[in-house]
Amino acid sequence: MELKTAMTSRQDLFDTLAQVGKALGSGHRLMLLERIAQGEASVETLASTADLTVGNASAHLQHLRRAGLVTATRCGKQMLYRLTDQRIVTLMGLMREVAETNLAEMERLVSRMFPDANPDGALEAISRDELLSGLNSGDVALLDVRPEEEFEAGHLPTAINIPLGQLESMLDELPRDREIIAYCRGPYCVLSHEAVQRLRKLGYQVRRFDEGFPEWKAAGLPIH
Amino acid sequence: MELKTAMTSRQDLFDTLAQVGKALGSGHRLMLLERIAQGEASVETLASTADLTVGNASAHLQHLRRAGLVTATRCGKQMLYRLTDQRIVTLMGLMREVAETNLAEMERLVSRMFPDANPDGALEAISRDELLSGLNSGDVALLDVRPEEEFEAGHLPTAINIPLGQLESMLDELPRDREIIAYCRGPYCVLSHEAVQRLRKLGYQVRRFDEGFPEWKAAGLPIH
DNA sequence: ATTTTATTCTAATGATAATTAGAATGTTGG
DNA sequence: CCAACATTCTAATTATCATTAGAATAAAAT
Structure with missing residues (x-):
């Protein structure tokens, strides 16, 4: 067992920043975000758009929440998720541009899909x-x-x-x-x-x- | 065992896009990228700036390469890594802004570190x-x-x-x-x-x- | 109060990823 | 060709993550 120092290290900073990357590092979560970017939506709605079980979708949404990308508010029986920040749309757009420019696989998939x-x-x-x-x-x-x-x-x-x-x-x-x-x-x-x-x-x-x-x-x- | 259809699905697209996110989802890799953004650098240089063993750094660099974020060229005995795209700097900057705005933990770490x-x-x-x-x-x-x-x-x-x-x-x-x-x-x-x-x-x-x-x-x- | 509905939590399983040490590859300079 | 060096690959271990089913919670309707 190693003693944790109270000191903040560069490593902690980058690890925390990496949480945002991790959250964006799953196709399922990106699909959820694409839908959330249209406007707030319930877990059930999100689960069905991303083709996930409700439990699984909920877990992914918690993940996005911990990474600061979405917030949730209760509205009656439902939990409505929304983006915390419009910059997340820009962020995903940039990821898309970088991927389409630099990943051959991406280009192939896009031109096959569309x-x-x-x-x-x-x-x-x-x-x-x-x-x-x-x-x-x-x-x-x-x-x-x-x-x-x-x-x-x-x-x-x-x-x-x-x-x-x-x-x-x-x-x-x-x-x-x-x-x-x-x-x-x-x-x-x-x-x-x-x-x-x-x-x-x-x-x-x-x-x-x-x-x-x-x-x-x-x-x-x-x-x- | 399930048969893979030749058909391209939305899921494949988002999974491929998620590779970029995954690559950005590790503190070690973000540190490597920060250094690579200064200019091309060898594996050994990168390993020491990010405080990794050379083998481990190499593996992370392969990961970044597969995600289309860096390219490598051989120069004599050394392998020099560089960014594929200046937009990656913008991408990391946006991640930083989103994290600092929406993650309390991030704010805390930054003000402790600086x-x-x-x-x-x-x-x-x-x-x-x-x-x-x-x-x-x-x-x-x-x-x-x-x-x-x-x-x-x-x-x-x-x-x-x-x-x-x-x-x-x-x-x-x-x-x-x-x-x-x-x-x-x-x-x-x-x-x-x-x-x-x-x-x-x-x-x-x-x-x-x-x-x-x-x-x-x-x-x-x-x-x- | 009880039931219904929506969501989250828990536990268990399987799948990926990170790390290290050491072997293998490829390049340079004798 | 051989020796030295930089990097990558391989195998094994450990840690983390995704998924599912089912239990627990929380609000709304009866």
Whole structure:
């Protein structure tokens, strides 16, 4: 047995900092964070989005909580988790950029998962700046294809919500005269890719926004 | 045994992304990265800065390499590791901010480790913007207190190098008529704190830069 | 009070990761 | 080719983490 000195060491500092890294070091926890970034959610909701048992999800959420990434508040029977800090969205975005730039495996997975996101193809996504100028000039209509609950918790200004499951049954909400920009949870969410593919087959002029609601919000842009 | 489908799943994407988080989820690896961010370094150098056996350091470096955070090139007998990407410095900086904001433990450790960094005290560090304007107006002199090897690998413009061990023996290099700004490896490096304390005792007008060389470089500012 | 529902805790198991010592590899300079 | 050196690999140990099922807690509804 070794005596612990009361002295604080550099090692302690880095170990504590590493807790944040550890929390980000699990695919399951990153999925939970992706969902939490849409707005507060209950353990059950989070468990089902991340495809975990409730007990397991709860344990991961405790882990995220100890790392200072999320907080929880009780609301009736439920425990609602939310991000402590919008910078966490930026942090995950940077991780994504670093991974996509420097991990061959990542690039391979992304292009397999989203084959339509080919840079040559007409389906290429539009950037935040392009979207902003499109919105200013009124040239585009915004389509939020996330579930209603997430839309209600916050969405881009002027966006209309058609959850993916109801896409074909709500086509009359969509304009034919303007380009439609679909968005969802973020770069690794399939919803907007799906929506674009299905709407294109129906003849709509539609592209994806290459980020999602959390990134828009974290950038300090206005939300509703 | 379960059959692996060839299909790429969302889970695979997030698991791969999590490799970056995992790599950042160890105090030892964060220390290695802090040193690598100063400039390329051999395994032996890195092992000794992070207080690891060479074998263990090598294993951690392999881990960082697999996560796409560092690359290695052979140079004679030695293997030199460097960052793949300056964004990794930004990434670590964000982790630090998130941790300091949201982890009480972190705040406690920082203020214990750097008691002189008290915001009320005269020793408060100066920011990048303040430093830039001080350099433009010629009101400050820059002092790099890192080991010579790191200084040689890159430093802030106009900085003079006095490694901490030689501080008292090289006082004649320091101006008395201007404020001195000392900097080192970054926010969690003790060198500049030490330097400021020792120089203040000797009557010098001196403050710390609240970042370090890697942050300056990652911000795209000029280096020598 | 009792039941229901949501969540967290506990204990046990299996899976990963960190560490060390020592062997193996690859490079340099005789 | 051999000797010296730097690094990586291997094997074994220990520690940490993820997962599950089931018990415990806590609030809400009957």
